[in-house]
Amino acid sequence: MREKAPWPESWQRYGGALRRAPIRKKSLARYIASIARCAALVANGVAGEELGFLTAYSLAKAFTEPADPAAAVKPVTAANYIHALIALGEHGGTHEDALDGMRFVRAHLRRQVSREQKEKFGRIASLMEKGGFAYIAERIGEIRAEADALPDHAARKTHLRQTAALLAVLMNKPARTSDVAAWRIGEELTRLPYGTWRLAWQQEKTEHTTEAGGLWPEVSELLDAWILGGRPDRLVHLRYRELLGQNWMTLTRSAHAGKWPSTRVKAAIGIPAHDLRTLAADYMRRHAPDRAAGIIATHLGHRTEQAGQEYRALCEGEAATQAWSRIRAEIVDTEGKAGVRE
Structure with a gap:
């Protein structure tokens, strides 16, 4: 296994013992990738190579x-x-005292995680009290209505259309924000001639491919409105071709930073984008508890133990699509009360 960054000399000596240890192949690969991240910072002078509290703290x-x-x-x-x-x-x-120092830093970081989880629970609980995804649909409707009331040349109108498209896509398929920021028109996001948009991409974190398939009609409409930017509907095919290869949020070759989508989502609905993944998982657990684990893993793009079983993955992908479509029917009713439809 080849390191992605040069390891300090002492780490290289320790690395041989690590590779010979009775560790699962996947765990070993994760360890080596993580150590490489640390080694890169050591190489940049951020921390020393001697394992212990100070190095762990600095990293x-x-x-x-x-x-x-x-x-x-x-x-x-x-x-x-x-x-x-x-x-x-x-x-x-390494000496046990040095290891204890690093364990202390690890414990401190995990305590921060616990505090973050409590804050996250509070955010999601607050959103659920407002109506969960139904509230998000209402906000999309409000944002769209505000945009429609503004003149086409208004910068605020562009901002609102962009936000509505972002919220709608993430409501349809909650994704990691670093991936969302990088999607391109005609690559990850494609538009079929009859108007349906499709979404499929390779996740940066797992290198695992996931997809939403055809996006909901309401979402496709909002994406059309976003790329048209006030142009007549009849120009949508031409506009799509003009934007091939462009970033879907900037409509240029450049992309926003990986955390930009989360900041925009939080400004619109009060929670960061990643919380939508937790919210979607909660909906699925309540609607299909007997099959929730597999469906959640597929819908959210997690790499599972059974990732190599292509037939099972395909079945779970279809189940995820069907399950989320049924939930969507409850979120956006036939009268458009949730605000996504016109």
Whole structure:
């Protein structure tokens, strides 16, 4: 297994013992990838190579509080990186006191995770009290109505159309924001001649491909409105061709930072985009508890133990689509009360 970043000399010596340890292949691959992330920071002078509290603390701070806030990782991710270093030290023979120092840093990061989880629960509980996805649909309707009332040249109108399209797509298929920010028209997001938009992409985090298939008609309408930008509907095919290869949110070759979609979603509905994934999972658990685990894994793009079983994955993908479509019928009723439809 080849490291993605140069490891300090002492880490390379420990690495041999780590590879020989009775560790599952997948776990070993995760450890090595995490250690490589740490090694890259050590190479940049962020921390020293001697395993112990100071190195773990310096790395944790660099991961969670970098100079560029957009590059920050969550405490749970930083804890996983430090956990990999602990495994390296345990199998390499690092002194127990040094290991205890790193374990202290890992425990501190995990406590932060616990606090974050409580905050997240409060956010989602508040959203559920407002109506959950039905509330989000109402907000999309309100945003669309506000946009329609403005002149086409207004910058605010562009902002609102963009927000409505973003919320609608994430309501249809909750995705990780780093992926959302990178989608391109004609690549991950494609429009069929009869007007349906389709979404499929390779996830950055897992390198696993996931898809939504054909997006809901209401979502496709909002995407059309977004790319048209006030142009007549008859020009949608021409406009689509003009935008092939462009980022779907900027409508240019450039893309927003990975956390931009979450910031925009939070400004619109009060919760970050990632919470929509948790909300979707909760809906599925309540609507199909007997099959929820597989459906959630497929709908949210998780890599499962059974990922190699193509037939099962296909069946789960269809089940996820059907289950989410049934839930959608409850969210957006036939009279359009949820506000997505005109």
